[in-house]
Amino acid sequence: METSGARRSLPWLLLTWGVTRLVLLLFVYKVYVFPGPDVTSDVSITYRGWFEVLRTGTFPLDDVTWQYPPAAALAILSPALLPGLDYTSAFFVLACLADLAVLALLVYAGLRPGKRPHGAWVWVVGVPLLGPTVYSRYDVMVTAVAVAALLVGSRHPRLMGVLAGFGAMLKVWPALVLLGVRARAGWAAAVATVAALAALFSLAMPGAFAFLTFQRDRGTEVESLGSLVFHVARHHGWDGQVLLNYGSVEFLGPWVNIVSTAALALTGMTFGWLLLWRVLATRFEAHTMADAAFVAVLMFTTTSRVISPQYLVWLIGLAAVCACFRASRMTVPVVMVLLASFVTVLEFPLYFGDVVGSTPLGVTLLVIRNGLLVLATVLAARVLWQATVPRPAQAPAPDHTTLTKETSASS
Numbered sequence: 001m002e003t004s005g006a007r008r009s010l011p012w013l014l015l016t017w018g019v020t021r022l023v024l025l026l027f028v029y030k031v032y033v034f035p036g037p038d039v040t041s042d043v044s045i046t047y048r049g050w051f052e053v054l055r056t057g058t059f060p061l062d063d064v065t066w067q068y069p070p071a072a073a074l075a076i077l078s079p080a081l082l083p084g085l086d087y088t089s090a091f092f093v094l095a096c097l098a099d100l101a102v103l104a105l106l107v108y109a110g111l112r113p114g115k116r117p118h119g120a121w122v123w124v125v126g127v128p129l130l131g132p133t134v135y136s137r138y139d140v141m142v143t144a145v146a147v148a149a150l151l152v153g154s155r156h157p158r159l160m161g162v163l164a165g166f167g168a169m170l171k172v173w174p175a176l177v178l179l180g181v182r183a184r185a186g187w188a189a190a191v192a193t194v195a196a197l198a199a200l201f202s203l204a205m206p207g208a209f210a211f212l213t214f215q216r217d218r219g220t221e222v223e224s225l226g227s228l229v230f231h232v233a234r235h236h237g238w239d240g241q242v243l244l245n246y247g248s249v250e251f252l253g254p255w256v257n258i259v260s261t262a263a264l265a266l267t268g269m270t271f272g273w274l275l276l277w278r279v280l281a282t283r284f285e286a287h288t289m290a291d292a293a294f295v296a297v298l299m300f301t302t303t304s305r306v307i308s309p310q311y312l313v314w315l316i317g318l319a320a321v322c323a324c325f326r327a328s329r330m331t332v333p334v335v336m337v338l339l340a341s342f343v344t345v346l347e348f349p350l351y352f353g354d355v356v357g358s359t360p361l362g363v364t365l366l367v368i369r370n371g372l373l374v375l376a377t378v379l380a381a382r383v384l385w386q387a388t389v390p391r392p393a394q395a396p397a398p399d400h401t402t403l404t405k406e407t408s409a410s411s
Helices: 002-028 041-054 072-081 087-110 118-136 139-152 157-171 175-179 182-202 227-236 255-280 288-302 311-324 331-350 354-355 359-388 400-410
Strands: 239-246 248-252
Touching: 002 087, 002 118, 041 072, 041 087, 072 087, 072 157, 087 139, 087 311, 118 239, 118 311, 118 331, 139 175, 139 182, 139 288, 139 311, 157 175, 157 182, 157 255, 175 182, 175 288, 227 255, 227 359, 239 311, 255 288, 255 359, 288 311, 288 331, 288 359, 311 331, 331 354, 331 359, 354 359
Parallel strands: none
Antiparallel strands: 239 248
16 A cells, blocks of 8 residues: 555656756756855866866875765766766756766655655755755765665675775765675675775776875864854954965954864764764664664764765665655654755755855854754764664662561561
8 A cells, every 4th residue: 555655656756856956957057046156066067177187197186175986976976977968967967867876766765564655755845945055066966876785785795895895986975884784795795896896996096096195284164163163253343354265265363273173073073973883783774784884974964164065965775765765763864964955055046155155144044053953963873873772771669568577577
């Protein structure tokens, strides 16, 4: 009965996807201009510049904004697969195809036993909430790999490991999908994939791992959780600056290094919590891998020195996978991520000038967006812990009759 209902809703799902994605394409191709800064410049200028360097057989070693693992070169070079289009147009087409691939995976998963079509709807509704930024970054391609890894994990752990390893070499964070994996084959396949790709890129292209040193002197990005300290401080005499630094708009000046260090410490604490959970968790169900990945990426995103709008694409993808499982209890955190995505398109690009200027509107939008992410993180972590970690055994209460007899005897 439920499968029949899912099939009946499929035309509406596809229609919604088609209409919303057509709108996104009209924006990125500038048939209509989306308000705010031009979000497509990353493709037409930055990615295109990297493309010209990468096609010569080396990484952009003189550009500190190149902060990605070596396999990211494949995403940047991918528009060459469509020679009939210019670089920017080809990139948008490939981003849309990656979006469609995620939808196909979620629809197929939603028709299987124990699943439901809710995940596909989360993806269809969530992606356009971020506006044209989604198709103007390669994160949608990375998310497609991570979603595929989670959906094949329970039946094909080795394939999951390969996909997770490949995703990690695209943008690191897909390695977190392995957190809830118990099969050693999955971990072994991931390690082997990372090792093979690392060796291949190290031998074939100079500077494959130069990105590891490019973030050393980063400040605190203006949209991050820690940035709220300086947004408020600017109204009380703080004399730092807001500058384009390492490819993002960041706070630079007094106390920034302390807040950045605190963010790194908070990230370290989340890693410790995840490690503790992994040691203590004993109840693993079909949805646990997806729930654990969702919690892990939420934690690392929320505590990061940078919360760029495209990071929400990762969360929407993982939220959609969680929503595929009937037994998953992540509904409330998933809804919060969708709400945070809507607020994100308001703070970037619509009112990004207010965010950079620390106006009351800009600060309010950041408080709401980051507050939703913090609350979603806490609730999701609580749900994961309660569902998988057994409660400590409690000593049985003393029998009232026995206690009365012992009291009478002692009297």
